[in-house]
Amino acid sequence: MKFKYNLEKKEAHTKARLGSFIYNDKKYMTPMFMPVGTLATVKTLTPEELKEVNSGIILANTYHLWLRPGEDIVKEAGGLHKFMNYDGPILTDSGGFQVFSLANPRDITEEGVTFKSHLNGDKLMLTPEKSIEIQNKLDSDIAMSFDECPPASATYEYMEKSVKRTIRWAKRGKEAHKNEQQMLFGIVQGGAYKDLRKLSAEETVKLDFDGYSIGGVANDGESKEDMYHAIEYSIPYLPEDKIRYLMGVGEPIDLIEGVIRGIDIFDCVLPTRLARHGHAFTLKGKINIKNAKYKKDFTPVDDACDCYACKNYTKAYIRHLITANETLGARLLSIHNIRFLIRLMEDIREAIKEDRLLEFKEQFVKDYYGGINE
């Protein structure tokens, strides 16, 4: 269902914003990190576990759900919330990113993108209208416009052509949007080109979306500088009363830098992907639980953490599970890593309240990036 973003406070020394919205009678605060549930499941976890780590919005993936199980089945189930048993807010991406990153070869025309399914090679076409139609049926709370995601290496000429097409696609998608209970966000593209970001932001805002996202920062080859520029070049043209979403970003420093530049929500597969490979965030840096030194380490992954994994299990046990490929290992680290990023956002919100976000960043960077890096 739709909800309204309330800007509660601006931080004194940065562009950071504290915001909130009410959904199903519950108040959610931004800046917020959103765990990714690609196939209508945040990998290995239940909705109850997501709530226990204080998750808010979660993501699901239009491209993946279109292929499996198919949007009609989700619609028949009563929409994504009922299908996956999650009563918190759900955002679906447009499928654009997956079409450009997973499916090859592809053919981009004004109409849309033709490509082969990464599952079985079937020839498929995704258009702005089709993406919206699928998302309407999935019945997420927030749908995303269908956009092209060119690589960082794209020339100015290509990027300009692409940005203009993405604006035309955004308009077509908005016209095709039929679900009145669903918000629709526009996407700002333009790579690291200042004037293209401006053009993209201004033209997208003219279409009057329910929120705006900044894309093209986590495709392939973008540097951190590119990412920060992309935000800085876009934010000035976005309205203050709408949510700003940085897509596909979850590295702790990027969350902090994004907030500092005015971003409200983020999503990334990083916490769950790292977990499956045995990596865990800690305030003292990222550890690799498979390291031999944790064999007899009977302390929690992170002493300072309040998650289920840290309250009940030791590094030695989780290391054993991960090295033996036991699912519970990935579960425990997924809980921990998601909780870590959500707690980081909680700490960021406290710092915004007290106008000390830059000090917070300095201390965090010193402890985390100056610490363990396994």
Add this chain to the structure above:
Amino acid sequence: MKFKYNLEKKEAHTKARLGSFIYNDKKYMTPMFMPVGTLATVKTLTPEELKEVNSGIILANTYHLWLRPGEDIVKEAGGLHKFMNYDGPILTDSGGFQVFSLANPRDITEEGVTFKSHLNGDKLMLTPEKSIEIQNKLDSDIAMSFDECPPASATYEYMEKSVKRTIRWAKRGKEAHKNEQQMLFGIVQGGAYKDLRKLSAEETVKLDFDGYSIGGVANDGESKEDMYHAIEYSIPYLPEDKIRYLMGVGEPIDLIEGVIRGIDIFDCVLPTRLARHGHAFTLKGKINIKNAKYKKDFTPVDDACDCYACKNYTKAYIRHLITANETLGARLLSIHNIRFLIRLMEDIREAIKEDRLLEFKEQFVKDYYGGINE
């Protein structure tokens, strides 16, 4: 820690027994099905989830834990309960079954069994003393004697030689047993040979163990007839005041037939293994959730089930998870399948109380084996 078995009631028309024991101030009832946590984790599940389905004793595996993470690490962690965060009763098997089923080639001598690790090919030797030493360190509540598990195809001559050696091994293991907080169970072998089962049972009972198990019924090639005979040939020689454990059995009909013949506890990987492959027990028979007919089936796996999976998810959603290889699918079906067998045991106990176990069996077999079989 040790506990005492109390025989509460014998069923009027069969050899079935209702029993109980107190562990950590909690009363547990037998007959009982024990989920298997090979590597100190019941695959995909947490201890809390095991409690939620009313699990009692769970199993862990000596051979596997010896190899990974090693018994010394578990000991240093404070034993299996602390290591895996399970405060219910834990039974460890002897490693014998795995040595005979997983590790090839092997060389059996009076001293023990020499074999190659299934993980890295290292040459290893397991002896009765070594098995007990490992289990002492794992600090399970119930340790098992180290036994030979000959295949069903073994000749009478081989089986006789093997049974006698297993009895000598049982004696050596008992002498090596040093953990005063740990019970030690003896194992009756002898294949489908009546006089060898008698010999094995009588000689094992003479050694005065804390409980007795019947082995060699789930090795390789045993028929259901062989299994039932093995129980019938062994039970008359086992004391009434000790627990009787049928090893490696979890097919619903075998649980019922085992109870009818006087068995108190059972273990099997079946519910979790079936779950990972998308199979689910229901009162109307076993279903294969991957079947296309469940694509749009928005009802629970089993309407009659009270488990977390059946209360919150549909067949369509679980089918989607299983077909997309999403871990949550195996988790949900593991919860359901374990709950199914534990609930079957609850129903069996009620039937024993009311002396209607044979009627219960007849109805169950009609519904389950006369039902779906996917």
